[in-house]
Amino acid sequence: MTKPTMIDLFAGCGGMTVGFHDEGFKPVLAVEWDRYAAATYAANWGEDHVIAGDIAAVEERQIPRADLMIGGPPCQGFSNLGLKRLDDPRNQLWREYIRFIRTAKPQVFVIENVDRFSKSPEFQMLVEEVDHGTLNDYEITYGVLNSADYGVSQRRRRTIVIGSRVGRIDLPSPTHARVPEPGSGLLPWRTVRDVIEGLPARPESTELPESVTEFFGDPMPGIFKGLDIHFRRNPNQLSLDRYSYVPPGGGRFDVPVELLPRCWREKPTGTTDVMGRMRWDAPSLTIRTEFFKPEKGAYLHPQWAPARQRRDGDPQYIKGDPKKSVDRVITHYEASLIQDFPKDYLWMGTKTAIAKQIGNAVPSGLARAIAKQVRPFID
Template sequence: MKVIDLFAGAGGLSEGFRQENYEILAHVEMDKSACNTLRTREAYYYLKNQNLLNIYKDYLLQNITRKELYSFIPKEILDKVIEAEISNKTIPMIFKKIDELIGEETIDLVVGGPPCQAYSTAGKARDPNKMKDDPRNYFYRYYVRFLKKYQPKIFVFENVRGILTAQEGKVFKNIKRNMSNAGYKVGYRILNASDFGVSQFRERVIIIGWKKDLPFKYPEFNLELVPPTIRTLFEDLPRINAGESLSGENQYVIDTNEAISGIRQRNWNILTQHIARPNNDKDLTIYRLVVEAWNNENKALKYNELPQDLKTHKNDEIFLDRYKNVKYDTLSHTIVAHISKDGHYYIHPDIKQNRSLTVREAARIQSFPDDFYFEDSRSAAFKQIGNAVPPLMAKEIAHIIKENIQRY
């Protein structure tokens, strides 16, 4: 089945659907670094299908440049990535590019998650007007325009749970009405990525719509997948300290384990982006205190409990969980895009390493395979990871949709 991915980010939704053998015809995304990541992933799949993965591996090992990598890829493959903001001004151009890409093909699915900052709890907390005037409240209207234009059988729309209550529920009511007017029946659930085998507590609203003449209903998901703990998920990754990085062949410290065999793609042996951000001495002292409090007392250390000389903010009455450690023997809390700003909310559980998570560790928590490469800077990679839909969650959604469609 053929898919368009809107507001694609680094391609978490695309990756999951692709793993279920859907064909991604186009990705639309405005962020330059995310678009580079999407192109590199397109390069990966093209080379894999041509039995030329050695070229991709040469790129990861820095034997060739990105420009040289792309030189092996047909232009029509790289052109699947449409680098553009979706707006009233740009939509005609985007439609034209998609039409050129798909030719006579029909679109089976549209997937995507419009930017969610206007619906997020953190966003509302920072905005005195509770994001009521934020134009991102209405990005769903652009999504609906793609539904009207391409008339897919089914669509998947992902967002934070705050979308249900934004503006006292008016936004969500309007979303459903617009989707109905476009010709779709709509169902939604609040789903947790951990129920799909992802090592992370991450609640998201998943709206699924289907053409009104299609004998379809919101699917029942198999929510019996048991995600690996963080300890198991990180077991084969080498220890590094703050400010260090490690990459290359034969860097994993164990061959594999059952939980990470899928992430390592069973025979993958190139470690990339195991990059830890540097920290000053004050941050590292706080990190150590946070991990010690958890290890010794099973206690989450609050900001107002830090020694006075370690505090950098005058206000110690709000955001008391400013520093938070990932726990070894359970799942991670939600990875969000703020991880690109600092790692204080994602302190590594191993006190001997005393640092925040690496890019590769955050990617694994989000269920990205180790052969997935995030382009450009460390901060750009963290932002892409934090904004992504976990591919493992997307894969299960894709699987169930395909299974249900085949029944009719």
């Protein structure tokens, strides 16, 4: 049988494509302006159908007909971490998505975005296009899904919109739960242990291997694979001392006050996940683009053991046993596995560029669940 065709817009490094390809979809066009991310996509899925450039510059003659369109327009303008500026030009890029729908005429489209997207003015404009505008032959369903409910070892909430002109398509039902009810048929959430246990706890290298490959006419760092991106940082002794006090599930409040930077000492509440340590037997919190900075979230490796047992009357702070603890942030490779990329996925770019690609991606397990839900409706 001929595989249904797919266009991936704002494709990044291909996280959504991984999931949809697994369910039988064939990518025929991908558009991504970040050239490193586009090169990563091309390394895995082929350069012939990738446009590395501004989506607004893509001409209609370059847009093929396709059965499905997927994509996540940039969301920084109205994310929790952004400035929430309604006039941010990045918020208007979803209009380009609509232009592609008009031209490619997919049977189904899928939009992925931050959880706040469903409450944004831009989302309401999209609804109006469906109700009374150029997309009035589509019916949409939408909601906020947690990646952990679909077999991803990460709690990552995303708004998913499914538009269909071949019948209403509901959002996929969860396949996993924190604590499944007996007889529900649900599986327990997957954990950090499930995806990174057994990797070298103390990587030898701090750098990417020397490698250069040409994509789109430009030489770029890469291709890297697997343990190539399992490298460590070189934190100073003060940072190591801070890490050593943080137990699994803990954070900056577990660090002795005298070791904290002034900005944290003077902020007694909030930002509870910074300098946080993951738990082995739970999903991680959201992997963001700067997961290599512990001051940005709960990104410390989950392995930790106290130097001694806490006793009544002990001080608040207990230091970790340096022989039994891993006092470092997760590596790029560990982050990619928590984001549900295949173990042998190929990567292009600098260390910072690859981290950005990983943090911005849609976990392939979530994409796979959506693809499985959509596939029976595609003619």
